[in-house]
Amino acid sequence: MDPCGKGVFLTGGARGIGRGLMEALLSKGAKVMFCDVRVETGKATEAELQQKFGADNVFFRECDVTDSGFGAVDICVNNAGILDESNWEKTIEVNLTAQIRGSQLALDHMRRDRGGRGGLIINTVSGIVALSVHFCPVYMATKHGMIGFMTSWAKNPKMKDMGVRWRCFCPALTDTDLLKEANDADSGKVEDFNAYQALCSVEGAVMSVDETAQEFLKLFQDQDSDDAIFLVRHNGASGYVRRQLVDSDGVSNIVTVD
Numbered sequence: 001m002d003p004c005g006k007g008v009f010l011t012g013g014a015r016g017i018g019r020g021l022m023e024a025l026l027s028k029g030a031k032v033m034f035c036d037v038r039v040e041t042g043k044a045t046e047a048e049l050q051q052k053f054g055a056d057n058v059f060f061r062e063c064d065v066t067d068s069g070f071g072a073v074d075i076c077v078n079n080a081g082i083l084d085e086s087n088w089e090k091t092i093e094v095n096l097t098a099q100i101r102g103s104q105l106a107l108d109h110m111r112r113d114r115g116g117r118g119g120l121i122i123n124t125v126s127g128i129v130a131l132s133v134h135f136c137p138v139y140m141a142t143k144h145g146m147i148g149f150m151t152s153w154a155k156n157p158k159m160k161d162m163g164v165r166w167r168c169f170c171p172a173l174t175d176t177d178l179l180k181e182a183n184d185a186d187s188g189k190v191e192d193f194n195a196y197q198a199l200c201s202v203e204g205a206v207m208s209v210d211e212t213a214q215e216f217l218k219l220f221q222d223q224d225s226d227d228a229i230f231l232v233r234h235n236g237a238s239g240y241v242r243r244q245l246v247d248s249d250g251v252s253n254i255v256t257v258d
């Protein structure tokens, strides 16, 4: 799908990766409506992006994804997320419940078999979904959950009639406030602060928001990869991957349901 002229709804756009994704989409000619709980930052982002891309092309609405419903237009990007192991129920609410709710609402709104005009649903997940990460078990549970949810919908044989496509967008570590706010031993946002710091300080591990946003645009190149995961990698090496079960002896043992 070419984002030019398309209407986009994006959550968590006031700052960080969401803001970067909006700039990438606006630069391709999309119109973006975004929401966030950070009202001042949201308004400032709206003003800056309106100045850069035109007052008619980007709009902000205050909205908490855990207690509001919303519809979508052609493209829905459920991006809002938190990393806070000290508040695990909120983490599930924002990263899993609200992303599922946003996806279901977007699907209802878009599906052609019920009068919609089709569309694309993108959820921001995480590049560490291939792993188990001991310092953020709840965060990982939410991200693994979203992969299971999306890839299962994508395999639904009725999806072609619905005209809706799915994309699991999995950024690598990206230099945002989410990472910085967890980089405080007293915050309790991660379970094992030293391990978290060690991962973040591996040379070259953390990408810039701009680099992540540029990789995001590759999602719009039409590929039949709805049940795969788009893994962001450095130096333009991003691509689609699939997960599979492997026996402890290393032999693949996949059970598929088609």
Ligand SMILES: NC(=O)c1ccc[n+]([C@@H]2O[C@H](COP(=O)([O-])OP(=O)(O)OC[C@H]3O[C@@H](n4cnc5c(N)ncnc54)[C@H](O)[C@@H]3O)[C@@H](O)[C@H]2O)c1
Pocket (backbone or CB within 6 Å): 011, 012, 013, 014, 015, 016, 017, 018, 035, 036, 037, 038, 063, 064, 065, 066, 079, 080, 081, 082, 094, 124, 125, 126, 127, 170, 171, 172, 173, 174, 175, 176, 177, 178, 179
């Ligand atoms: N930064 C990373 O290294 C990284 C890596 C992989 C995936 N991600 C994912 O990317 C997404 C964006 O993360 P980020 O790093 O840009 O974080 P961020 O904190 O910089 O931005 C997240 C935005 O979501 C908003 N938000 C949080 N809760 C909300 C709610 N209930 N309702 C509406 N908006 C809400 C915040 O106010 C903020 O503006 C998240 O889903 C995160 O899990 C981040």
